[in-house]
Amino acid sequence: MSELPETPQEDHVEDVVQAKHLALEQDVREAVWDKDSRWLSRTLNRLHPADAADLLEQLSTDDFADAVSLLGGQLPTDIIIELRDEYRVEAVDVLPDDAVAAVLGELDSDDVTTILEDLEDDRRERILDELTPADRASFEQGLAFDEDTVGRLMQREYFAAPEFWTVGHAIDHARENAEALPAEFYEVYVIDPTHRLKGQVPLATLLRTPRDVKLDDIMEEVQSDIKGNMDQEDAAYQFQKYSLASAPVTDDAGRLMGMLTVDDVVDVIQEENTEDLLALSGVRSAEGTDTVLDSVKARAPWLAVNLLTAFIASGIISMFETTLDRFVQLAILMPVVAALGGNAGSQGLAVAVRAIAEREMDGDASRRAIVRETLTGIANGVIFAIGVAAIAGFWFQSVALALTIGIAMFATFVWAGFSGVIVPLGLRKMGADPAVASSVFVLTLTDVMAFFSFLGLATLILL
Amino acid sequence: MSELPETPQEDHVEDVVQAKHLALEQDVREAVWDKDSRWLSRTLNRLHPADAADLLEQLSTDDFADAVSLLGGQLPTDIIIELRDEYRVEAVDVLPDDAVAAVLGELDSDDVTTILEDLEDDRRERILDELTPADRASFEQGLAFDEDTVGRLMQREYFAAPEFWTVGHAIDHARENAEALPAEFYEVYVIDPTHRLKGQVPLATLLRTPRDVKLDDIMEEVQSDIKGNMDQEDAAYQFQKYSLASAPVTDDAGRLMGMLTVDDVVDVIQEENTEDLLALSGVRSAEGTDTVLDSVKARAPWLAVNLLTAFIASGIISMFETTLDRFVQLAILMPVVAALGGNAGSQGLAVAVRAIAEREMDGDASRRAIVRETLTGIANGVIFAIGVAAIAGFWFQSVALALTIGIAMFATFVWAGFSGVIVPLGLRKMGADPAVASSVFVLTLTDVMAFFSFLGLATLILL
Numbered sequence: 001m002s003e004l005p006e007t008p009q010e011d012h013v014e015d016v017v018q019a020k021h022l023a024l025e026q027d028v029r030e031a032v033w034d035k036d037s038r039w040l041s042r043t044l045n046r047l048h049p050a051d052a053a054d055l056l057e058q059l060s061t062d063d064f065a066d067a068v069s070l071l072g073g074q075l076p077t078d079i080i081i082e083l084r085d086e087y088r089v090e091a092v093d094v095l096p097d098d099a100v101a102a103v104l105g106e107l108d109s110d111d112v113t114t115i116l117e118d119l120e121d122d123r124r125e126r127i128l129d130e131l132t133p134a135d136r137a138s139f140e141q142g143l144a145f146d147e148d149t150v151g152r153l154m155q156r157e158y159f160a161a162p163e164f165w166t167v168g169h170a171i172d173h174a175r176e177n178a179e180a181l182p183a184e185f186y187e188v189y190v191i192d193p194t195h196r197l198k199g200q201v202p203l204a205t206l207l208r209t210p211r212d213v214k215l216d217d218i219m220e221e222v223q224s225d226i227k228g229n230m231d232q233e234d235a236a237y238q239f240q241k242y243s244l245a246s247a248p249v250t251d252d253a254g255r256l257m258g259m260l261t262v263d264d265v266v267d268v269i270q271e272e273n274t275e276d277l278l279a280l281s282g283v284r285s286a287e288g289t290d291t292v293l294d295s296v297k298a299r300a301p302w303l304a305v306n307l308l309t310a311f312i313a314s315g316i317i318s319m320f321e322t323t324l325d326r327f328v329q330l331a332i333l334m335p336v337v338a339a340l341g342g343n344a345g346s347q348g349l350a351v352a353v354r355a356i357a358e359r360e361m362d363g364d365a366s367r368r369a370i371v372r373e374t375l376t377g378i379a380n381g382v383i384f385a386i387g388v389a390a391i392a393g394f395w396f397q398s399v400a401l402a403l404t405i406g407i408a409m410f411a412t413f414v415w416a417g418f419s420g421v422i423v424p425l426g427l428r429k430m431g432a433d434p435a436v437a438s439s440v441f442v443l444t445l446t447d448v449m450a451f452f453s454f455l456g457l458a459t460l461i462l463l
Numbered sequence: 464m465s466e467l468p469e470t471p472q473e474d475h476v477e478d479v480v481q482a483k484h485l486a487l488e489q490d491v492r493e494a495v496w497d498k499d500s501r502w503l504s505r506t507l508n509r510l511h512p513a514d515a516a517d518l519l520e521q522l523s524t525d526d527f528a529d530a531v532s533l534l535g536g537q538l539p540t541d542i543i544i545e546l547r548d549e550y551r552v553e554a555v556d557v558l559p560d561d562a563v564a565a566v567l568g569e570l571d572s573d574d575v576t577t578i579l580e581d582l583e584d585d586r587r588e589r590i591l592d593e594l595t596p597a598d599r600a601s602f603e604q605g606l607a608f609d610e611d612t613v614g615r616l617m618q619r620e621y622f623a624a625p626e627f628w629t630v631g632h633a634i635d636h637a638r639e640n641a642e643a644l645p646a647e648f649y650e651v652y653v654i655d656p657t658h659r660l661k662g663q664v665p666l667a668t669l670l671r672t673p674r675d676v677k678l679d680d681i682m683e684e685v686q687s688d689i690k691g692n693m694d695q696e697d698a699a700y701q702f703q704k705y706s707l708a709s710a711p712v713t714d715d716a717g718r719l720m721g722m723l724t725v726d727d728v729v730d731v732i733q734e735e736n737t738e739d740l741l742a743l744s745g746v747r748s749a750e751g752t753d754t755v756l757d758s759v760k761a762r763a764p765w766l767a768v769n770l771l772t773a774f775i776a777s778g779i780i781s782m783f784e785t786t787l788d789r790f791v792q793l794a795i796l797m798p799v800v801a802a803l804g805g806n807a808g809s810q811g812l813a814v815a816v817r818a819i820a821e822r823e824m825d826g827d828a829s830r831r832a833i834v835r836e837t838l839t840g841i842a843n844g845v846i847f848a849i850g851v852a853a854i855a856g857f858w859f860q861s862v863a864l865a866l867t868i869g870i871a872m873f874a875t876f877v878w879a880g881f882s883g884v885i886v887p888l889g890l891r892k893m894g895a896d897p898a899v900a901s902s903v904f905v906l907t908l909t910d911v912m913a914f915f916s917f918l919g920l921a922t923l924i925l926l
Contacts, residue, residue, distance in 0.1 A: 022826070048686045050704045058827065084823075171634075171670060178671035185667050186649050186708060203666035204648050207634060208641035223511045240733070241513045243726035245649060245708040262725050263706035269729065270703070273736040274817055280740065281813035282806060288823040295839040296846075299810045303843060306806050307850055310799040317795045324794050331787050331794035332780045335801060336773040339910070343745060343769050347762045350744035354737055360751040363485075364521065376758040380766060383759075387770055447802070 049078035073099040086287040110155040113142030151228040154258035157182040168211030279435035309444040320455035338450040341412035345442040348420025377417020385410040408454035415449045512541035536562040549752040573618040576605030614691040617721035620645040631674030658718045742898035772907040783918035801913040804875035808905040811883025840880020848873040871917035
């Protein structure tokens with residue numbers, strides 16, 4: 001990971017830290033085996049919740065479940081929230097209903113939504129039934145939003161103040177209502193009597209302004225425009241664009257309804273990046289806790305599509321059976337054209353998918369990208385056509401063969417460059433995720449082009 | 464992008480917004496052509512710097528350079544900082560030395576470092592020479608750190624207070640020194656007389672605490688441990704783990720030296736993700752402003768390696784020339800085995816690279832992953848061996864051929880599963896970036912396995 005030069009001493013310090021960590025991991029494992037819930041609970045409580053969660057995730061799946069059921073209601077809520085998605089689902093599965101209900105009462109509203117959405121429908125009903133009607137109504141608000149929208153991520157606790165308040169008024173209010181405010185927040189939202197958002201005052205500004213100044217005079221315009229029913233990706237884009245730590249969420253009428261914080265946004269960014277990276281290689285999803293069955297399910301669908309496309313390529317080859325029968329060299333060289341063309345296509349595809357994800361492919365930019373990719377295909381096509389032709393010609397001592405493979409290689413490169421950018425753009429236009437289905441199309445197209453041009457030309461030139 | 468159902472009315476509103484934006488873009492373009500610097504400067508100043516930067520990035524490369532040189536010193540510093548890396552470099556290139564020097568004076572220290580590191584060595588010297596020795600010394604501090612370390616990203620402005628201060632004291636200090644504090648910050652760092660970091664007080668906590676409470680009593684432990692010479696990726700990992708908006712940076716003796724904020728960390732996360740995604744497809748780098756030459760340079764190296772490995776695969780095939788000569792069906796089917804095997808390998812590789820990047824591959828987890836991937840290879844191998852054998856056997860009406868391709872397919876799948884996880888883990892162990900070189904190895908290994916097993920078995924069974 002680190003490319004920094006390290007002195008032997010630093011290495012040593014790291015080794016010691018590592019060894020201590022391994023020893024702690026082993027102690028936790030043994031405590032689970034010995035059912036020593038007292039020691040386990042004390043140890044986990046001593047750590048930062050994120051570190052405690054990390055430690056639990058090091059356990060095998062069975063030990064993890066045992067640890068959670070051993071601790072039961074004693075498993076601190078903070079730790080549950082810090083667990084990676086797949087472990088948190090597992091933990092909530094193992095805990096009894098009343099423990100889950102108790103956990104919900106301690107959480108911020110965005111975390112409540114996270115837990116509730118993991119639950120099976122009937123279990124969620126059962127747990128919500130245990131709550132007071134007021135709690136229940138409040139908890140269900142987050143679930144009213146569609147999955148992957150801002151409404152699911154935001155918290156409904158925030159600090160709002162009317163425009164006519166002074167700085168002193170705001171500070172006094174915060175001191176008197178300390179309990180009702182969220183644990184962390186970075187801005188005071190300024191609202192009018194109808195709860196419409198007028199502006200915001202960063203806490204750093206509030207802090208350095210004299211008590212008698214009105215919020216109205218120091219508030220800044222809210223640049224972001226984040227709605228509860230907005231796709232979480234669009235909100236994440238605004239956080240990046242305006243370098244935000246948190247942002248107010250409004251309804252369609254501009255009324256303040258919640259607050260989104262950057263830690264949740266970072267998770268969204270990571271999720272989207274992971275999805276794109278996996279989708280480009282034809283994997284649906286992947287988690288550290290996946291079983292073999294999960295892995296097979298996540299990968300077999302794309303392999304099945306690939307089975308089909310591979311036989312399409314075979315079909316193309318079989319059209320030239322007579323030619324292949326006479327020149328066995330063609331069979332030997334054929335995969336070279338397909339492999340290089342496929343790689344050129346994947347390269348262009350990766351560049352295009354990244355540019356789309358970072359919103360660099362709007363309007364004029366996409367036209368420029370198509371031209372650039374096609375020209376790159378031509379340039380690399382010339383270079384590698386000459387390279388492949390030289391090696392093949394020398395190997396089989398045939399100018400005609402060199403010419404055949406050279407032209408085919410060039411055509412495949414240009415085609416790969418063009419389809420690597422046009423396929424994802426086309427999929428986006430049709431509303432599909434450009435990362436998901438692109439590689440199937442691009443690789444099939446280049447394979448077909450590679451085999452057809454190489455064997456077709458061979459039939460014309462060599463026969 | 465958005466998967467939310469949209470009413471026709473919303474569509475209409477979006478169209479209007481989009482049309483307005485395009486009109487503005489065109490106006491800006493024409494202002495550049497007409498050299499109307501007054502209108503341009505007024506228009507850009509009216510927008511949020513991030514929006515103004517976006518607008519400038521929509522221009523063609525030439526128009527963009529013209530716009531920057533037209534504005535000269537009038538181009539607001541905030542906009543320069545908001546430009547994407549490649550545009551910012553371009554803008555600083557076009558601006559005269561004194562304009563750049565003036566820009567530096569207005570920036571936070573982390574942004575100064577960003578600008579300075581973009582410059583050519585001799586130009587940087589020239590610009591630094593124009594500054595007072597004090598400014599120069601302060602500006603050069605950031606550059607003293609290695610590239611991609613926290614020291615380059617952090618700002619040296621922060622709010623620190625001694626332990627014995629009260630809340631009131633801290634607020635009064637902030638009011639009196641409003642100008643010296645950074646524009647944005649989320650915590651007060653508590654230090655001892657030797658400047659050693661003792662803890663932190665989030666502004667939200669400061670706000671709700673009565674004036675006479677000591678910072679010592681409300682400060683919390685700093686969970687992160689971020690050093691100036693730390694790799695920026697390691698710092699980004701801590702931000703994600705502890706859900707931070709900002710964090711103090713210390714030297715090796717624990718003395719406070721700066722502050723890192725989440726907006727810079729988000730950029731690091733995006734950079735690393737982009738690198739991994741591109742590297743997996745054999746692309747070195749990609750920017751929206753890339754020329755064809757940039758693209759060729761970023762992609763030709765891996766294609767050259769692939770040229771070599773493709774001919775290794777050809778060499779394997781040529782070992783079985785006699786067999787191929789007798790059974791042309793083998794040439795037709797051969798690419799099926801290679802394509803499916805290659806895909807299975809890429810899938811495993813993507814999963815492994817993601818898991819390594821998210822630090823899910825430590826200790827026991829990597830052993831579990833190797834077992835899981837191998838078993839997944841076996842499971843998918845069985846499924847697709849049967850599928851491929853059935854289709855091939857039916858197509859060419861030959862049980863022997865079905866048997867041959869089935870066994871070869873199975874062997875290739877298992878091998879692909881195993882090498883997809885063992886290659887990146889091995890590269891990591893050797894200190895190399897697992898995303899960069901893995902696909903070359905994995906794809907070559909599976910190709911060799913595919914051709915060798917299929918043609919070898921054919922020689923044994925069919926001949």
